Amino acid sequence: MxxxxxxxxxxxxxxxxxxxxxxxxxxxxxxxxxxxxxxxxxxxxxxxxxxxxxxxxxxxTVRPSQAVFAEEGRVVLPQEPDGHFYVTLDVNEAPVRFMVDTGATGTVLTERDAERAGLDPATLAFYSEARTANGVIRTAPVTLDNVRLGPFLDTSVPAYVNPGEMEQSLLGMSYLGRFDSLQIRQGELILER
Known part of the structure; x- marks a missing residue:
């Protein structure tokens, strides 16, 4: 003071x-x-x-959270008050919260989330570009060793790291496309395999 x-x-x-x-x-x-x-x-x-x-x-404790129904091969994500859907994935054994972005081609990690997942942003090559609603940004392509959502384990998942001022990591179609079905119904995003 x-x-x-x-x-x-x-x-x-x-x-x-x-x-x-x-x-x-x-x-x-x-x-x-x-x-x-x-x-x-x-x-x-x-x-x-x-x-x-x-x-x-x-x-x-009051708001609904993501639910995984392993035996049915289904994940249900509730819509948040801001209108978006969020999901927590284990990326290289580290929990990372993503905003689901069906309009994004790739999955993009913030530098902070990339570090938590064991990637060192200082060693990454930021040579690729992505076009966003806010303009063109530099990104570093990476491959995530493993990504787990409940019982669903995916290996060698392509992603990007954004060195900019991104608030939230984005889960794009490069990961969402691994599901057989993706539907929004009554304020829920339902992913099925």
């Missing part, structure tokens, strides 16, 4: 203390009721802080 932030914090603490002191002094005969109200507001405040701090965990 810088001096300015510490000064602001001290000011707010002092102001809050003065307001609490004034509220207690103003009506001393109802002190018991005030303590109850203060305790209730304190618990509400702590509840809000806990909900904000745990929001990601709460959201993960």
């Amino acid at each position: 810088c001096d300015f932030e510490i000064g602001n914090l001290l000011y707010l603490v002092l102001l809050g203390s003065a307001l609490v002191f004034w509220a207690f002094v103003q009506n001393r005969e109802a002190l018991g009721k005030k303590m109850q109200a203060l305790a209730a507001w304190g618990l509400i405040f702590l509840g809000v802080i806990a909900a904000v701090g745990l929001w990601e965990d709460i959201r993960q």
